[in-house]
Amino acid sequence: MFEPVELDGGVVVRLLADGDGPALAAAYTRNREHLAPWEPARTADFFTAAWHERDVAGALTRLEAGTLIPLVIEAGGGDDSGEIVGRLNLSDLVRGVFQNANLGYWVDGRLNGRGLATTAVGIALHHARAAGLHRVQAGTLVHNLASQRVLERNGFERIGLTRRYLRIAGEWQDHVLFARLLED
Template sequence: MAAAYARNRAHLEPWDPRRDESFYTEDGQAAAVAGQLASVRQGLLAAYVVTHGDLVVGRVNLNNIVMGVLRSASVGYWVDAEHLGRGLASGAVEFACAQAQGRGLHRVEAGTMVHNLASQRVLERVGFEPYGMAPKFLFIAGAWQDHKLYQRILHDNPL
């Protein structure tokens, strides 16, 4: 993971929160993964990597998993700069939606910065629909960023 993030640092910086230098190291990634695994054990997160051979070329997560009457999660994803345009992001998001449905979730949501047209195309390609705007939604790249919100209803069967 450290190598993947270091290799893609400039590619991801416009879309990510600002990162401490340690994030790009093996120790930093070990700590990040340990925290994520704790969230996985609590049922709050499902995390996956996208690989090409032995190389990590992306990630997709189901974040903020909520059961009960909501049965929802947020999807987040990225793809290595050298592997763009191959359908990996669409495949990863589709995979995450299948995993969400298998967990009994009703919907998956996503937010993209308003100017992130490539990510919006990915979401629309795999069946997400826009449903609103969130002004100053997330602190990304050193500023509060407006986001276009999307959702995909997975099924209408109450569980």
């Protein structure tokens, strides 16, 4: 159901797989400074292969349970062959009358501005539809205009502002919330 999708330049969006822990640790370490303003404060342990191996195992368990669709963006050409350069998650899948998931994503700082996040989010929405979801929601920091553009290019609509929504970079920060109805 979740076949890898190849983009221009040999970049692939695929399901997270057993064994991705070391590559994820390397990607997060390489992007530590780039991601710090947009993510929760991280402990030193977070940047280890062991931490990510445990996280991958948990994510794959949640995939099997139907509560998470974990995706990675992998560079597949030249010197970057097999290098993880981003992550997307459709998390907290709720079934029943809601049929909703939360979307989170990031792309390697070296690749920003190339449309990769926009394309990868579109692929994540395809997977959400294939999973039978009705709606996907996402939140961005108020000042993260680039991420807001990615969502808008994928048909997300701004649904509001929520105060002190998530603890990002060590502080409770306001977020702009977006939603996309998948039948539209």
